[in-house]
Each structure stands twice: as structure tokens, then as C-alpha cells.
Amino acid sequence: MTTPRFNPLDYSSHLLIPEHLSGVDDWHGHIPIAFMLIEILRPSLVVELGVYAGDSYFAWCQSAQILRKSSLHDIHCFGIDTFKGDADMGSYSEGIYLSVSQHNKKYENFSTIIRSTFDESVESFQDGSIDLLHIDGCHDFAAVEHDFETYYPKLSPKGVVVFHDIIPTYAVATKKKIIGAAQFWDILKTRFPNRSFEFYHSFGLGILAPNEIPNTDLACLINSANTPDADLIRQYFSVLQSHIKLAEISYTATRQQNSLYQLVREFAPELADKLMGDV
Ligand SMILES: C[S@@+](CC[C@H](N)C(=O)[O-])C[C@H]1O[C@@H](n2cnc3c(N)ncnc32)[C@H](O)[C@@H]1O
Numbered sequence: 001m002t003t004p005r006f007n008p009l010d011y012s013s014h015l016l017i018p019e020h021l022s023g024v025d026d027w028h029g030h031i032p033i034a035f036m037l038i039e040i041l042r043p044s045l046v047v048e049l050g051v052y053a054g055d056s057y058f059a060w061c062q063s064a065q066i067l068r069k070s071s072l073h074d075i076h077c078f079g080i081d082t083f084k085g086d087a088d089m090g091s092y093s094e095g096i097y098l099s100v101s102q103h104n105k106k107y108e109n110f111s112t113i114i115r116s117t118f119d120e121s122v123e124s125f126q127d128g129s130i131d132l133l134h135i136d137g138c139h140d141f142a143a144v145e146h147d148f149e150t151y152y153p154k155l156s157p158k159g160v161v162v163f164h165d166i167i168p169t170y171a172v173a174t175k176k177k178i179i180g181a182a183q184f185w186d187i188l189k190t191r192f193p194n195r196s197f198e199f200y201h202s203f204g205l206g207i208l209a210p211n212e213i214p215n216t217d218l219a220c221l222i223n224s225a226n227t228p229d230a231d232l233i234r235q236y237f238s239v240l241q242s243h244i245k246l247a248e249i250s251y252t253a254t255r256q257q258n259s260l261y262q263l264v265r266e267f268a269p270e271l272a273d274k275l276m277g278d279v
Helices: 028-041 057-071 094-107 118-124 141-154 180-191 216-226 229-239 241-267 269-278
Strands: 045-049 076-081 111-115 130-135 155-164 196-199 205-208
Touching (some): 028 130, 028 155, 028 205, 028 216, 028 229, 028 241, 045 057, 045 141, 076 094, 076 118, 094 111, 118 141, 130 141, 141 155, 180 205, 196 216, 196 229, 216 229, 229 241
Parallel strands (some): 045 076, 045 130, 130 155
Antiparallel strands (some): 196 205
């Protein structure tokens, strides 16, 4: 029996407008894929290793919240990070953690931010329990391999792992090319043949179902990897980056407009009131 053709438009969530976009845009191109994966997988437990400013994490949460409301499906999300940075990216300010904690309030009935190392948190999860694991910590080969092997026993039989940066990229801190995640991804593709699909835009995203393929919808996506449809699917999601870019431009413009009104208020409060009343 042939599997049906994969059609992204069967999953309307991928066209949502993201509610959280920081200035860190490396992952923005994958947000529609994150929305769609939640709809396809209907996971009960989602864990992200590497939250930083929350752009990927809150995409899982936004889609999870819709699924929880629309079908009363119980999902819990955990985002783990020291919020201190790493060898690739250098260190960053405490403000990042504060802003992620603040935005998480929107999802606090099902989402928990854990401030710790990935290793310190691993025993918070039962073996065989994680349905969707996103690995996006340090991209050094040894680190990605370690994070995968440490969390692999925690994956549920139908668990799916998502990897960022499967295309060689550059470390912000060291300016060196980082190929560790890409090299490790190549090894995984050999270890788990015919169990993955990859996207090449936004530094690449790998989707891997190392145990059982969870359902026919994901099977359709994975089975299309070796067909001409694979390039069409990739092209579709690559073009969708402009949809996210438009949202990003609109958020940036709103932030700048608010800053402008605050400055105007310093010099001419009545004018600021008038301008703000006009919007
Ligand atoms: C590439 S960023 C994550 C980007 C984020 N997923 C996004 O979409 O923008 C990597 C993050 O992983 C964190 N990190 C790296 N290694 C870690 C470890 N072993 N334990 C906890 N956090 C770690 C860093 O602090 C950093 O915030």
C-alpha cells in the first residue's frame, strides 16, 4: 500500500502568526514547522534543550495551547537552559531569562522553564516519556552527541527528536565554523535509516523518529524524503519565512513606535497623548 502524499495545508496551524518573536531570528524560519509538528504529533510531553530568548520554545507552547483548548489534549512543555550562554554563542545578560520567564506566564498552566544544565534536569523525566525533544544547545559535536545520548532513554516509543543547525554555520562568540550538529546529524541518519526528514533553510532542521514512526501523518512526511515532493515541501517552508519576517517587522515597528512615544512624552506630554490617541 502506498502512503498518501504529504500536504502541509492539511495542518492549518503552520499559518499561525507567532506571538513571541525576539530579535534573535536564527530559528524564525522553523516556527511554522514547529506549529505543524505539534498538530501532527499531538505530544503529551515536549522538552526543549536550549531556550535562549524563547523563539523556538514559545512556538511549541503557542501551538500546544491551541491543541489543549481545541481538543482538550493534555500537553506539558519544559524548556531547559542555564540562561548563561555557551562556547558557541558566548554569554548574555540576565534580562534574557527575565523576559522568557515573563512571557512564560502566558502558558504557565502547562509550561515550565527550568534553569539548570541539561544533565542536571535529565532525571526529572521518566524513561520512555518524552514525545517531542528539541535539541538546540551547544553545537559542538561532542555536546550534541552527549545531549542526544543522555536524553535518548527518556524518549517515548513514538518519540520524535528535532535538531537545529544541521547545516554548517558560524559561532557568534568564536567566529569559527560549527559543523558538529551537522556531522552528528549525518551519523544519526545512518544509524536510523528512513526515519528522518530535513529542511535546509534557517541553518537547517532535522526531524528524526528513531524508534517507531508515531503516526501516518509523520510517516507521509518521512516517506516523502526520497521523492520529488521533498524539494517542494522544503521550498514551501522556505518561502513561508517571509510570512514570519512580516510579523517580525511589525513587532519591531511597534516596539520602536512605543519607544518613540515614550521619548516624545519626555519633551511634550500633550503631544504624546494626542499621537497615542491617534493610533
Ligand atoms: C542556540 S541557543 C538556543 C536557541 C533557541 N532554541 C532559539 O530558538 O532561539 C543555545 C542555548 O543553550 C544553552 N545551553 C547550552 N548548553 C547547555 C547545557 N549543557 N545546559 C543548559 N543550557 C545549555 C545556552 O545557554 C543557550 O541559551
